[in-house]
Amino acid sequence: MNLRIIHANIIRANIIVSIKSFYREKTVVFFRIAFPVILILVFGTIFMERDNEIFELSIQDLSRTTSSEQLVEALDQSERFNITPVSPDVDAKQYARDNKLNLIVIIPENFEISLMEKMAAGHFETPVTLTKVYDPGSFGVTTKIGVLDMALAKINQEMSGNPPLIASEPVSILKKKYRFIEFFVPGIIAMAVMTASLFGSVNVNAELLQKGVIRKLSTTPITRIDWILSNVLYQFILAVVSTAVMLLVSYAVFKVSLEINAWLVVFVALDVFAFVGLGMILTRVAREAESASAAADALMFPMMFLSGTFFPVEMMPEFLQTFARILPLYYVNEGLRAAMIAVDHTAALKCALIIGAFAAVVFVLGIMTTRIGGETP
Amino acid sequence: MIQNSKYAIEVNNLTKHYKGLSAVDNISFAVERGEVFALLGPNGAGKTTTVEILNTIRKPTSGKVMLLGMDVTQKKYDIIPRIGVLPQGFSSFDRITVKETLQYYSRLFCRKKPDIQGLMKLVNLKDKAAVQYKNLSGGLKQRLGIAVALVNDPEIVFLDEPTTGLDPLARRAMWEVLLDLKKNGKTLFLTTHYMEEAELLADTVSIVKKGKIFAMGSPGELIESNADYLVVMLKSVDETVFDIVEKMGFAPEYDSHGHITVRLAHTDDVRRILNAVRESGASFTGLDVRKPNLEEVFLKLTDDTFLKSVAGIEEAQ
Ligand SMILES: Nc1ncnc2c1ncn2[C@@H]1O[C@H](COP(=O)(O)OP(=O)(O)OP(=O)(O)O)[C@@H](O)[C@H]1O
């Protein structure tokens, strides 16, 4: 019996063949490298705008006085609005419909006079009223009105000269303010590495098994540990490349403030280990290439949507949150975010231990079920 | 150490069951070093099962198999570097070229200085070195498979149906390669459906069916010991001849050229038929009497209905 069960040169030979097969197959390259980047660009762009949104605001100034100009000026200074004047000669409602505007603020004709009267009288019980013509069916108009009201309240308070009675100051639990994109990128990394590892190992192994290449390999000195390690290392190399590309794009396009540290490598490695191993087990259990892929789908989709890739798990109902906590991908997500956003080593370690234990179990099962190097009944 | 036994392969009472089916049923044989041994049998005879047990890929249900003096169930990793295998329906990595495939397999065997050029020359693939596997024709794929089986300079080469699916020209090219290997002193173990292949290449042919060995020996011996009948062919005959022969109790057949073939157990019968034909006044332009070839021996041994076409022969064995 040959006691050497790991052969470095055999593993190297396998990785060379895998990498060559990879870059010669252009569609695989696209899905592996370009697709996650496209996801980041699309979702990043959508949510970027929502994060520091500058609202389009149309104002119809019927008063055309110094006071009304000052009000427009003050709103402009708040830096939350991109103000477009609407001609006083048009009907605001019709204009909003025609131009698909969801909000027009109308400054009344008597704005300056009413304001002067109230200031002179020194009482503010009945305020001067601005009219907001809005489209209730428009997505996001409520937020816009909220922001507008806040801006107006501030202007009011400054004009009346009273200091605010209650003030509040936000203190983030994180060291830095973080945006959706910073939440999103680690999730996409975890998901992209998971799907590529799972499908990479299911597809390659099922195909090679079906074509009989594995049978040929089992008449060579390669051992099953060589084979599994080759698969894992190859997937890890690709995962590192694809993660690097995702991060580079995120930094270049969105200037994300994500911490890069050793944890990133740890979680990418564990992600690969766990899901390559799982893929190998599926291949063995399902036997047919199609049913192995179907089984991989069945495992992957719940994980993609329920383990906090696209939105925080806390947004889901309680029972789904409990469910999320048994999904391995949840711990990769949480771990990566702990490492890259909050830089919380304790939390990262906890997640690493959980996903590490899972990966170890799957790896051992993978070795036990994988069929190469003979020893089959 | 009995590692240098006279035999390259020794199989004793080998049996393999698959859930109620005996794919291999208590077979024994031995192959000397440098010998070419062919396992001949119809589909499902158990050829691949036997080869794969010899290759250490499958485990026997019972029996003992020794390769180069080592037990296949215990010395897998000592045996493997010394044998080369062309599995049935060889396949390889689609996007890897001929040269890269040979390099890859050389690395699996940890060969320091593999002679890739020499291998490509041997199987006539030199001008295809840079072609990816998926773009090779069936015959070229098969030849690459043989080259792959040789990367570790094995002492025994196993070839499971090396010429199945090849056109006649490609088959002859493959035979050349195999004869070359034989000349170089390799022990060859091959399975095939083709008699002429076994007849041409093998020193020993073993005919198997339903997991059992029906006959074994050199092609000449096999023909000699099983050729207990004659094949008579009558050329350019008129149609009445067929009826005459049939009425005499024989089983004539038309072959693809329109000639009448009839298998006869006794030399006497030849004379009787000729007399009968002459008396009827029918004519024929040619007559050919010969011993059966290995193909007919194979059919006789493996096809139950075949025997009935040879009048006067009692069920053999
Ligand atoms: N893994 C298996 N499980 C169950 N039955 C099997 C298995 N492999 C082969 N058999 C059966 O064993 C018998 C022998 O099969 P084997 O492949 O050895 O035949 P073969 O002589 O190589 O045939 P062919 O000329 O078609 O390649 C067949 O009846 C086949 O169906």
Ligand SMILES: [Mg+2]
């Ligand atoms: Mg076969």
